[in-house]
Each structure stands twice: as structure tokens, then as C-alpha cells.
Amino acid sequence: MDFALTDDQKALQETARRFAQSEIAPVAAQYDQSGEFPREIIQRAWELGLSSTCIGPEYGGVGLSSVDNCLITEELSWGCSGFTTSIMANDLGLMPIVIAGSEAQKKEWLGWATASFRMIAFCLSEPNAGSDVAGLQLLAEKSGDHYVLNGTKCWITNGGVADLYTVFTTQDRTSRHQGITAFVVPSDLPGITKGKKEDKMGQRASDTRVIHFDNVRVPASLRLGQEGEGFKIAMRTLDRTRPPIGALATGIARRALDESLAYARERKAFGFPIAGFQAVQFMLADMAKDIEAARLLTLQSAWLVDHGARASKNSSFAKCFATDAAMRITTDAVQIFGGNGYTKEYPVEKLMRDAKLMQIYEGTNQIQRLVIARELLKG
Ligand code: COS
Numbered sequence: 035m036d037f038a039l040t041d042d043q044k045a046l047q048e049t050a051r052r053f054a055q056s057e058i059a060p061v062a063a064q065y066d067q068s069g070e071f072p073r074e075i076i077q078r079a080w081e082l083g084l085s086s087t088c089i090g091p092e093y094g095g096v097g098l099s100s101v102d103n104c105l106i107t108e109e110l111s112w113g114c115s116g117f118t119t120s121i122m123a124n125d126l127g128l129m130p131i132v133i134a135g136s137e138a139q140k141k142e143w144l145g146w147a148t149a150s151f152r153m154i155a156f157c158l159s160e161p162n163a164g165s166d167v168a169g170l171q172l173l174a175e176k177s178g179d180h181y182v183l184n185g186t187k188c189w190i191t192n193g194g195v196a197d198l199y200t201v202f203t204t205q206d207r208t209s210r211h212q213g214i215t216a217f218v219v220p221s222d223l224p225g226i227t228k229g230k231k232e233d234k235m236g237q238r239a240s241d242t243r244v245i246h247f248d249n250v251r252v253p254a255s256l257r258l259g260q261e262g263e264g265f266k267i268a269m270r271t272l273d274r275t276r277p278p279i280g281a282l283a284t285g286i287a288r289r290a291l292d293e294s295l296a297y298a299r300e301r302k303a304f305g306f307p308i309a310g311f312q313a314v315q316f317m318l319a320d321m322a323k324d325i326e327a328a329r330l331l332t333l334q335s336a337w338l339v340d341h342g343a344r345a346s347k348n349s350s351f352a353k354c355f356a357t358d359a360a361m362r363i364t365t366d367a368v369q370i371f372g373g374n375g376y377t378k379e380y381p382v383e384k385l386m387r388d389a390k391l392m393q394i395y396e397g398t399n400q401i402q403r404l405v406i407a408r409e410l411l412k413g
Contacts, residue, residue, distance in 0.1 A: 058113030111285025116239030127154030193243030236387030280332030
């Protein structure tokens with residue numbers, strides 16, 4: 035077992051770290067306040083090869099491994115998880131094409147996504163089907179050589195800014211997972227309308243919206259895989275995209291620890307820096323220990339993905355553990371900062387708000403536990 039990174043991985047990590055420190059962190063609070071989408075900065079991340087990393091070189095992409103992607107993601111998220119969610123959502127949106135696209139579809143759409151800067155969104159959740167994917171209702175009715183899409187998606191990251199959606203539909207609302215079919219859908223097709231940007235508690239730089247599909251005619255050539263294969267495409271996608279969510283959470287947690295260490299060394303109480311008090315030291319020690327565990331689980335699940343194994347259980351370990359840890363760690367960071375931590379003058383309240391979303395998106399942590407338990411009980 036070798037825990038050492040290769041020289042290429044170190045260089046990649048360094049590129050992402052410098053980008054996060056110089057381009058993201060200095061403006062993160064400003065975008066958090068305004069809720070604007072930082073398009074130029076996201077584009078620069080793409081230009082550096084830090085976004086859409088799952089596209090292989092045969093289609094013009096950088097073709098990073100899942101481990102490489104996790105290394106980048108942790109660094110970017112140290113700068114701001116809202117920016118990083120927008121960057122990583124491109125890979126989430128592209129992954130169904132990587133997994134299930136025909137060679138012709140890959141050439142067309144992955145090639146298109148590398149030819150110039152494009153934003154992508156993964157459209158799975160609906161107002162009445164978040165955790166229960168098999169219950170989704172967006173209807174795709176066959177009409178000659180087209181499908182006609184009607185329904186609504188919600189909580190779509192990059193929803194308002196995406197050029198392309200991967201959309202999960204049903205052809206029969208009663209047939210649960212067996213009726214689900216996936217499509218590649220250009221976002222400018224007639225009948226697609228975008229709701230307002232959600233006014234979120236955290237990760238406010240990322241653009242999250244409702245998307246309505248009203249008689250949207252999608253050519254049959256844009257169907258991914260066969261009719262009825264959409265559910266498994268979605269599940270296989272999430273198996274691969276949950277490790278980077280672990281990395282995103284680890285980045286938030288690492289930032290909270292860095293801020294806490296600096297503050298604890300400086301802030302005095304009873305005549306001494308609070309870093310000298312065991313009550314604070316124990317919190318710092320727990321933070322560091324949990325960050326290390328989160329990173330190891332994350333990289334292990336990414337390694338399994340890279341080795342072609344079905345990584346459902348380990349991806350859920352990583353997503354669930356790292357995001358719960360980030361919530362605890364950012365809450366403790368606010369505690370270490372005391373009253374100051376509860377104000378926007380200091381960076382830790384934003385980290386705590388940002389961390390909360392991590393326990394909810396890409397499958398709530400209750401769903402992760404359900405996936406883990408089912409895998410265990412399979413025997
Ligand atoms: N890879 C491949 N196939 C999978 C799979 C996976 N990871 N997980 C399930 N399947 C298959 C099952 O083997 C089963 O196949 P058969 O019909 O051939 O037996 C089929 O898919 C249905 O699986 P299951 O019965 O487990 O489906 P459920 O409806 O019970 O739902 C959960 C499973 C809850 C795990 C799923 O709905 C889920 O992941 N929900 C959370 C969604 C989510 O993360 N949303 C976030 C928004 S996207 S950012």
C-alpha cells in the first residue's frame with residue numbers, strides 16, 4: 035500500500051491550491067453576500083483543467099482519475115465550496131454521458147464540452163422525488179423520432195447557467211425504476227424555462243434552480259442508453275461522484291481547522307492564548323483526526339472507482355462520514371471563535387452554513403446509510 039502522491043498529482047494539487055488561494059478565497063465572502071454566480075472565475079478553473087476532468091483525452095479532455103479529481107476538489111473547496119460545487123457539477127452532469135453514451139454521443143457531446151467553456155447540469159431531483167429517484171415524474175412520451183418531455187426538475191446545480199442538461203425522465207409513472215430513461219438535452223431547446231436562483235443558506239455562489247420542461251421535443255438520438263436504463267445510469271453516476279463530495283467536505287473542514295488554529299494562537303483569555311487551554315486543544319485535535327479520516331475514506335473510495343469496482347458502499351462511507359465531519363468541525367470552529375464566530379466579520383459562520391448543504395445534496399446522509407445497510411445485508 036502506497037500513500038504517496040505521484041509528482042504529477044502533487045503538481046495538480048499545487049495548481050488547485052494556488053488557484054483557490056489567489057482567485058477563490060479572496061472573493062468568496064463577496065460572492066456569498068451577493069449570491070452572484072462567479073462565471074469568470076469558474077471559466078478560469080476550466081481553462082486550467084480543473085473542471086470537466088472526467089472527459090478523456092480522446093475527446094479533448096484532461097481525463098483525470100477519480101483520485102486526482104478528489105485531490106483538486108479538496109483544494110478548491112478550501113477556497114469556497116460554493117465555487118467548487120459549481121465546478122464539480124460539470125463532472126456530475128457529464129458523467130452519465132461518460133458512463134452510458136454511445137461512441138457517437140461521446141464524440142459529439144464530450145468533444146463539444148471541451149471545445150470551449152461550457153457549463154453542464156445533472157437534472158435528477160424533482161419537487162416530489164428527491165431521495166426517491168424511482169418516483170420521479172417528468173414524463174418522456176415517444177413521438178416519432180422524438181421524445182416529448184413534460185415536468186419539473188428542482189435543486190439543479192448550474193441550472194441557470196448550464197448549456198447542457200442530462201435529464202432523467204420516466205415513460206411510465208407507475209413502473210418505478212424500470213421506466214426511467216436518460217437524455218442529453220441542450221438547455222436552449224424550446225419549452226425549457228428556468229426558475230429564479232434559490233436564495234440558499236450556504237454555498238450561495240452556486241446557481242441552484244427549478245427547471246421546467248413544457249413539451250420539449252428531444253431527438254431520440256439524444257437518449258442515453260436504452261429506454262428504462264436511466265435509473266442505473268443515475269446510480270452508477272452517483273457512485274462515482276460521491277467521493278468528490280467527500281473531498282469537497284474535507285476542504286471545508288480543513289479551512290475551518292486552519293482558521294481555528296490561527297485564531298486560537300492569537301485570541302487571549304485569562305491572560306493566555308486560548309490555544310493553551312485543553313478544552314480548545316481537544317476540539318482542534320478532534321478536527322484534525324476527523325479530517326484525516328475523511329480524506330482517507332474519500333481517497334479509498336475514489337481509488338475503488340478508478341479500479342472499476344462497484345464503489346456504492348465505500349462512496350457512501352466517504353460522502354456520509356466526510357460531510358458529517360465537516361458539519362461537526364465547522365460548528366466547533368464557530369465555538370472556538372465564540373461570539374466573533376457567529377458574525378460575518380469572521381470566516382467560520384460561512385463555513386458552517388456551507389457545510390450544512392453537504393449533508394443534504396448528492397443523497398442525504400440518511401440515504402447514504404440506507405445504501406450502506408443494503409450493501410451489508412446483501413451478504
Ligand atoms: N449501481 C448499479 N445498479 C444499481 C445501483 C448502483 N449503485 N443501485 C441500485 N441499482 C439497481 C438495483 O440492483 C436494482 O436493479 P434490478 O431491478 O435489476 O434488481 C435497481 O437498481 C433498483 O434498485 P433499488 O431497489 O435499490 O432502488 P430504490 O428505489 O430502493 O432506491 C436509492 C435506491 C434510495 C438508493 C436511490 O433512490 C437513491 O440513491 N436516492 C438518492 C438520490 C440522490 O442521491 N439524489 C441527490 C440528487 S442528485 S445531485
